[in-house]
Amino acid sequence: MKEINLDETDLRLLDALQRDAFQSNQALAERFNISPPTCLRRVRRLRESGWIESEVAILDAGRVGPLLTAIVEVSLDRQDASALDAFEQRAAAEDAVQQCYRVSPGPDFVLVVTVRDMPGYHALAQRLFTNDANVRNVKAFFSIKRAKFSPRVPLPGID
Numbered sequence: 166m167k168e169i170n171l172d173e174t175d176l177r178l179l180d181a182l183q184r185d186a187f188q189s190n191q192a193l194a195e196r197f198n199i200s201p202p203t204c205l206r207r208v209r210r211l212r213e214s215g216w217i218e219s220e221v222a223i224l225d226a227g228r229v230g231p232l233l234t235a236i237v238e239v240s241l242d243r244q245d246a247s248a249l250d251a252f253e254q255r256a257a258a259e260d261a262v263q264q265c266y267r268v269s270p271g272p273d274f275v276l277v278v279t280v281r282d283m284p285g286y287h288a289l290a291q292r293l294f295t296n297d298a299n300v301r302n303v304k305a306f307f308s309i310k311r312a313k314f315s316p317r318v319p320l321p322g323i324d
Contacts, residue, residue: 169214174199176320178207179216183317186220226311233286234279234308238272239294242301249273252299261289272304 171179174197181193188196194204211217226232239256241248249267256265256276264277280286286305294300 180323236306237276238304239274240272240302
């Protein structure tokens with residue numbers, strides 16, 4: 166991907182799209198006082214250069230029905246690069262794993278997982294933790310309430 170230099174308008178466009186990617190090109194152009202073709206060109210350049218990784222719909226979890234979210238700490242027996250990479254790839258391939266972080270110090274990984282119910286978590290735990298001889302310890306914290314969720318990334322110069 167081609168590296169681009171971002172100006173203030175690019176940063177403001179990125180921030181606006183993080184908050185609501187459903188905004189029309191016309192609305193964005195008016196908001197930032199640029200022409201619609203210029204706005205479209207800028208957003209396309211931001212996508213093509215990799216600044217915009219994907220655009221998704223964030224569902225209202227309350228409407229989906231009961232869900233179980235867990236924050237899971239995972240420690241491995243072996244922490245060599247290939248063992249860490251292997252677990253990371255397996256975790257990232259699981260649909261229930263929404264976020265996967267290698268962390269230090271403490272456990273090797275912290276995962277955020279969402280499943281329908283406890284049997285769903287148990288099935289995930291069997292696949293991802295129990296069946297992996299390199300997983301030494303798993304500690305799961307089950308969410309009782311989500312007070313905030315935001316995928317927004319802070320950008321330089323944007324409050």
